[in-house]
Amino acid sequence: MVKAVKGVFVECDPATREVLLKLNEKDKFIIEDLDKTHLFINSTHLDRVKWALDELMNENYYKKEQPK
Numbered sequence: 001m002v003k004a005v006k007g008v009f010v011e012c013d014p015a016t017r018e019v020l021l022k023l024n025e026k027d028k029f030i031i032e033d034l035d036k037t038h039l040f041i042n043s044t045h046l047d048r049v050k051w052a053l054d055e056l057m058n059e060n061y062y063k064k065e066q067p068k
Contacts, residue, residue, distance in 0.1 A: 010039045
């Protein structure tokens with residue numbers, strides 16, 4: 001019997017893909033790892049994945065100070 005799963009096709013750079021693979025170890029949202037820049041993820045986890053990536057990017061954000 002065929003089982004269908006609703007998912008979202010994600011295109012990203014290889015570095016972001018690695019971050020998503022690391023996040024997937026905890027939540028198991030990746031349905032299929034297609035290649036080095038494409039993933040198919042469970043659509044019910046999309047908002048949580050976006051939030052996690054935003055948080056990670058905010059933590060690693062560097063703002064250059066303006067000279068006085």
